Structures are given as C-alpha cells and as structure tokens.
Amino acid sequence: MNRLTVLVLLLLPGVGFLILFFGLPLVLAFLASVGLGALGNSHGFTLEHYRSIFTDSVYRDGLVFSIYISVAPTLVSLVIALPLAVLLQESFPGKRLFQTLYKIPLVVPAIVAAFIVMTLFDRGGEISRLLQPFHLQLPKLVRDPWALGVIIAMAWKSIPFMTLIIGGSVAAIPHDLKHAVRTLGGNRLTVFWRIELPLALPGITAATLLVFVGTTGAFAVPSLLGPIYPKPLSLWMYQSALEKNDWATASAMGIMLSLVACLVLVVYYRITSGMRTGISGETR
Amino acid sequence: MTIAVSLGSRRDRADIRRRRRPEGLWLSVGLYAALTLTLLAPLVVTLLWSLVDPKGGWFAPDILPRGLSLVHWQAIAEDRSLVASIVTSLSISAIVMALSAVLALPTAFALAKIPFRAKRAVEMFVLAPLIVPGLVVGIGIGFVFFRVGLAYTVPGVILAQTIGTLPFMIRILSATLENLPMDLIHAARTLGATPLKVALRIVVPLTWPGFVAGGLLSFVSSFEEFEKTFIVGAPQVETLTVKLWAVLGGKVLIFPNAAVVTFILLAPTVIIFILAERALRNESALAAGMGKL
Numbered sequence: 001m002n003r004l005t006v007l008v009l010l011l012l013p014g015v016g017f018l019i020l021f022f023g024l025p026l027v028l029a030f031l032a033s034v035g036l037g038a039l040g041n042s043h044g045f046t047l048e049h050y051r052s053i054f055t056d057s058v059y060r061d062g063l064v065f066s067i068y069i070s071v072a073p074t075l076v077s078l079v080i081a082l083p084l085a086v087l088l089q090e091s092f093p094g095k096r097l098f099q100t101l102y103k104i105p106l107v108v109p110a111i112v113a114a115f116i117v118m119t120l121f122d123r124g125g126e127i128s129r130l131l132q133p134f135h136l137q138l139p140k141l142v143r144d145p146w147a148l149g150v151i152i153a154m155a156w157k158s159i160p161f162m163t164l165i166i167g168g169s170v171a172a173i174p175h176d177l178k179h180a181v182r183t184l185g186g187n188r189l190t191v192f193w194r195i196e197l198p199l200a201l202p203g204i205t206a207a208t209l210l211v212f213v214g215t216t217g218a219f220a221v222p223s224l225l226g227p228i229y230p231k232p233l234s235l236w237m238y239q240s241a242l243e244k245n246d247w248a249t250a251s252a253m254g255i256m257l258s259l260v261a262c263l264v265l266v267v268y269y270r271i272t273s274g275m276r277t278g279i280s281g282e283t284r
Numbered sequence: 285m286t287i288a289v290s291l292g293s294r295r296d297r298a299d300i301r302r303r304r305r306p307e308g309l310w311l312s313v314g315l316y317a318a319l320t321l322t323l324l325a326p327l328v329v330t331l332l333w334s335l336v337d338p339k340g341g342w343f344a345p346d347i348l349p350r351g352l353s354l355v356h357w358q359a360i361a362e363d364r365s366l367v368a369s370i371v372t373s374l375s376i377s378a379i380v381m382a383l384s385a386v387l388a389l390p391t392a393f394a395l396a397k398i399p400f401r402a403k404r405a406v407e408m409f410v411l412a413p414l415i416v417p418g419l420v421v422g423i424g425i426g427f428v429f430f431r432v433g434l435a436y437t438v439p440g441v442i443l444a445q446t447i448g449t450l451p452f453m454i455r456i457l458s459a460t461l462e463n464l465p466m467d468l469i470h471a472a473r474t475l476g477a478t479p480l481k482v483a484l485r486i487v488v489p490l491t492w493p494g495f496v497a498g499g500l501l502s503f504v505s506s507f508e509e510f511e512k513t514f515i516v517g518a519p520q521v522e523t524l525t526v527k528l529w530a531v532l533g534g535k536v537l538i539f540p541n542a543a544v545v546t547f548i549l550l551a552p553t554v555i556i557f558i559l560a561e562r563a564l565r566n567e568s569a570l571a572a573g574m575g576k577l
Contacts, residue, residue: 007398014391014454015406022413022447025424087315092308098315100561104323107553109508111528112546116326118532119333119539124344126329132345156322210414217417220510224532234419241423242515254420261415 026258033251049252053233059253061230067260069147069222069232070215073154078208080155081162085170086196088163106160113153114224118142121149142225149225154215162207169203170196209268213261233257334543342539356540360548366527370548373507373523376438380445380506381499384453387446388498392457393487397466414451421447422515429516436520444512449502456501460494461487500560504553524549 031037035046053059088099105113120126121141128138142149173196181191197204219234226232233253241250306312332349334357336342340350360366394400395407413421425444426435434440464487472482488495510525518526528545531538 003398007394007400010390010394010398011406012390013387014450015409017387018410018413018447018450021425021443022416022421023409025421025428026416028428029420029424087311090308090311092312092315093306094312094316098312098319100558101319101323102315103561104554104557107504107508107557109510109525109528109549109553111510111525111532112549115528115532115542115546116330118537119329119543120326126347129345129347213415213417217419217511219419220529224529234417237419237423238515241426247423247427250423254417254423258416258420261417265415 029251029254032248033255035248049249050256052249053252053256058230059233059236062233062236062253063256065147065230066216066232066234066257069150069154069218069226070212072147072151073158073215074208074212076151076155077158077162077211078204081159081166081207082204084159085163085166085200086192088167089170103160103164105157106164108157110153110157110218111220111224113157114221117149117153117156117225121152143227145227147222147226150218150222153221153225154218158211158215162211165207165210166200166203169200173199205268205271209264212264216261217257330543330546333539334547336540338540356544360541360544365522366545366548369522369524369527372438372521373525374552376442376445376521376523377503377506379442380449381503383442383446384449384502385457385495385499388450388453388457389483389487392454392461395454396458396461396464410451410454412451413447418448418509418511419515422512425512426515435516438517438521441513441517441521441523444516445506445509448509448512449505452501452505453498456498457491457494460491460497464490496560500556503556507553508549 028037033049035044035048053063084102088095092098118125121138122128123138123140123142125138125142131138139148141152177195177199178191181195186194217234218232219238222232223235226235233256237250237253237257240246240253332352333342335352335354336349336356337351337353338355339353342349391410395403395410422444425447429435429440429444434443468486468490469482472486473479477485507523508525509523510529513521513523514526514529517523522530524545528542528549531542531545
C-alpha cells in the first residue's frame with residue numbers, strides 16, 4: 001500500500017463519519033435555505049428566506065437576542081474563571097478535592113442547570129424566601145426581559161470549562177518567569193498582568209470562543225428560562241422546522257447561527273495567528 | 285547571653301507557629317465558601333424538593349418544607365417509563381462512547397503522526413461540529429434521518445450524538461498520540477506484529493489516559509445531550525434529558541418530580557466523573573486537546 005492509501009484509510013473512519021452525518025446534512029440545509037435541493041419546497045434559487053430574517057422584526061430581534069444571550073454568559077464566565085484559574089495555581093489545603101468538585105457543573109446537563117435556577121431564583125424560589133424576612137425582593141429573574149436567569153444558568157455551567165482550559169495554559173507557564181518577576185520586586189498582581197495574562201492568552205481566547213460558540217445555538221435553557229419575547233433564533237428555528245414544517249426558513253436560520261459562530265472563529269484566528277508567533281515563537 | 289538565647293527561641297517558636305498555619309488557608313476558606321454557595325446549596329434545595337411531603341407541601345414563605353417523605357422517589361421507582369429511560373440513556377451513552385473511540389483512533393493517529401498537506405483543513409473540519417450549534421446539526425440530520433427511516437430510532441440517536449462526541453475524542457487522542465514514540469511502533473512492526481496487534485498492544489495502552497479522558501467526555505456529553513436527541517429521537521426514544529424537558533416544559537410543573545429526575549440524571553455523570561478524575565490525576569490530556577484550537 002502506498003502512503004496516500006494508508007493515510008486515506010486512517011482518516012476514513014473519523015472524517016468519513018463526519019462528512020456523511022455532519023457535512024452532508026449541512027450542505028443539504030444550505031441548499032434548502034437558498035431554495036434548492038430536496039429539503040422543503042423547491043422553487044428555484046432565492047434569497048427570500050435570508051431576507052425574511054433581516055426584514056421580519058420577529059426574526060431580527062431573535063438574531064440580536066441570540067447573540068446577546070451568548071455574549072453575556074461568556075463575559076460573566078470569563079470574569080469569574082480567569083481569577084479562579086490563577087488562584088488555583090496556588091497551593092492551599094484541600095486543593096485536590098476542590099479541583100474535583102468545582103468541575104461538577106461541567107457534567108450537569110443544561111436542563112438541570114435551568115431547573116436549579118428555577119428553584120432558586122424564580123418568584124417564590126428559595127432565595128426570595130430567604131430574603132423576605134429582611135423585606136428585600138429579588139428582581140424578576142426567570143422569564144425576565146433581560147434573560148438574567150438564562151445568563152445565570154449558562155454562566156454557571158461554563159465557568160468550570162473555562163477555568164479548566166485557562167488553568168491548563170496558566171500551569172504551562174514556566175515557574176522561573178514568575179519567580180524572576182517576584183525576585184525583581186514585582187508583586188502578585190504584576191505577575192498576573194505581565195506574565196500570566198499575556199502568556200495564557202491563547203488558552204483564554206480558546207476558552208472564550210468555545211463558550212461563546214457553545215451558547216450561540218442554545219435551545220433548552222432559553223426555552224425554559226427565557227422571556228416570552230424576544231425569542232432567540234434557535235427557538236424560532238425549531239418552531240419553523242418541527243411545528244410549521246417550513247424547513248427552508250429553518251435552514252436559513254441555522255445557517256445564520258452557524259455563520260455567526262464561524263465569523264467569531266475567523267476573527268479568533270486573525271488575532272491569535274499574530275499573537276502566538278509574537279509571544280512564544282510557536283508557529284502552529 | 286541568656287537574653288540572646290531566649291530571644292532566639294521566641295523567634296523560633298513564632299516561626300513554628302507561622303509554619304503550622306497551612307499556606308493558603310484563607311484562599312481555601314474563600315474557595316470552599318464559594319463552592320458551598322454556588323454548588324452545594326442549590327443541590328441541597330433540589331434534594332429537599334425531591335423529598336417534600338405532599339401532605340404538608342412546600343409553599344412560600346416556608347424556607348424548609350413542612351415534612352419530608354420518600355413518596356416521590358417511590359412513585360418514580362414504580363414508574364416503568366422512567367426505568368426504561370434510565371436504561372435507554374445509559375446504553376446509548378455507552379455505545380456512543382465506544383463508537384467514538386473506535387472511529388477516532390485511526391483518524392487521531394493520522395493527524396498526530398503522519399505529515400500531510402491538508403492537515404490543517406482536516407483539523408478544522410473535525411472541529412466544525414463543535415462550532416455549529418447542536419440544534420442546527422440536529423435539524424439537518426433529523427431531516428435526512430426522516431428520509432432514510434432512522435428518525436425516532438435508537439441507532440439514529442446514537443449516530444446523531446456521535447457527531448458531537450467524535451471531535452472531542454479525535455482532538456484528545458491525537459494530543460496524547462503526539463507524545464507516543466514512533467520507534468516502538470516501528471520496532472514492533474519489524475518484529476512481525478500486525479497493525480491490529482500494534483494498535484492493541486502498543487498504541488492503546490500507551491495512550492490510555494487519552495482514552496479515559498476522551499471516553500469520559502464522550503459518555504458524559506452523550507448522557508446530557510439534549511438538542512440532537514430531542515429532534516432525532518423524541519418522543520419515541522426518550523432519554524433522561526428528554527424526559528426532564530418534558531417534565532419541566534409541561535403545562536403543570538411538578539417540582540418534586542422534576543427534582544427526582546434531576547438526581548437520577550446527575551448521579552451517574554457525577555459518579556463517573558469523580559471516579560475518572562481519580563484515575564486521571566491531572567487534566568493534562570483534556571487541556572492539551574482543547575487548549576488550542
């Protein structure tokens with residue numbers, strides 16, 4: 001067997017599976033979204049379905065809302081995960097146990113996170129009961145217009161994931177560098193700003209991006225905790241496909257959501273390709 | 285002379301006292317307090333909800349339920365459909381995990397060890413299912429499965445979930461395989477081992493941490509997967525997440541029932557997770573696979 005045959009045979013199981021079950025449906029969905037192919041009613045090439053996303057205020061609000069409920073939890077997670085990842089480099093009693101326990105939300109299904117938010121933050125939930133003797137009241141946090149419940153649930157689930165990845169890249173920084181800064185009179189904060197933050201930046205951006213992308217098309221959490229209006233594009237997409245049987249519009253929304261995610265990815269590569277060679281000489 | 289000695293010993297004692305207070309005690313206290321508030325407290329509230337005595341109920345402004353009982357747990361244990369969901373969920377996840385590992389190994393090996401021109405493109409394509417939202421993948425694959433008769437079937441759900449677990453598996457395995465010395469493989473081949481034997485006797489044992497990390501992640505992400513399963517399988521194939529969604533999104537939300545399903549859904553993942561954490565000792569395999577895109 002020549003090298004090429006071997007290579008193709010090795011790649012076939014994994015890549016072939018993804019071409020068949022992931023690539024092909026996506027191509028079919030794209031064709032359907034421009035009015036071609038087997039999905040839905042075919043009337044020849046049209047951009048009507050995309051036009052409706054931008055002109056129909058319901059869908060336009062949905063797109064904006066989708067981006068909002070994806071950016072907000074990502075930022076909240078980042079603000080908590082970054083210091084947490086750095087603090088976890090220190091030694092403290094019970095570190096091993098903590099490092100196992102803090103990751104539990106990683107394996108908690110999103111629907112469970114949504115249910116926990118309901119029991120705690122809803123009107124009449126545990127927190128408002130605890131606050132009542134002090135005559136304090138929680139703002140509306142479930143099905144509220146700012147989707148705060150959605151943000152809480154999604155951030156809660158993303159924080160360990162982000163901490164894990166950022167922690168990995170912070171741990172990879174040579175200790176000599178940190179010691180050198182301390183020896184030369186820099187304090188802990190200087191180490192963070194001048195050493196840890198810039199050197200862990202590839203990990204930080206990767207984690208941020210993965211969380212953003214993971215929340216872009218979230219369906220279960222916004223449908224359980226989100227406001228009645230606006231609905232994210234994912235919910236409209238589900239409704240079009242399975243309730244109205246309008247696969248073309250659903251496909252157009254799916255392609256739009258995927259484009260948003262891909263756009264972020266392209267920006268990420270633009271930023272990091274310069275950054276990586278600049279910092280560590282890594283050319284990957 | 286005596287003064288000097290006593291001063292010295294006092295300083296020693298102070299030193300000892302300072303050393304006895306463990307390093308980072310306050311950090312530990314702070315981190316555990318945060319963990320209690322954000323993780324333990326919510327779980328305790330959920331546990332209480334599953335134990336509410338229906339006679340007393342648990343209505344605002346009561347901070348604790350009036351009485352506790354196992355009524356809801358008993359009702360669930362007698363609920364055939366829930367037991368069936370547990371079996372469905374566990375077996376689907378186990379098959380997805382095994383299927384991902386088998387499909388991922390050769391591809392991961394090629395990506396880690398064989399230089400070729402389109403490698404970057406293949407890597408990007410392998411990551412793509414993590415980029416495209418699960419609902420979009422679900423609706424795309426759902427329509428195809430409708431046509432070929434795989435919709436509403438267990439094999440259909442397994443295939444749909446594997447789309448999401450395969451990228452993790454390939455990434456993690458290829459990160460682990462990069463450290464595998466090729467000399468060992470060449471030596472085994474020279475001594476007459478078949479490729480299958482090399483894979484089973486050398487590659488798999490030496491990359492075992494990668495398999496554990498990837499397998500854990502696959503199992504758990506399959507077990508908690510909702511979007512694709514919901515679109516391809518529901519209502520015929522009812523995994524635990526689909527079941528919980530039905531309970532939470534129903535017209536009447538019965539908190540105790542939802543709390544019981546929540547715990548049944550959480551128990552296996554958390555137990556597997558803690559066991560695997562012990563086995564792995566560190567998360568290097570996971571971080572190495574996902575830390576750079």
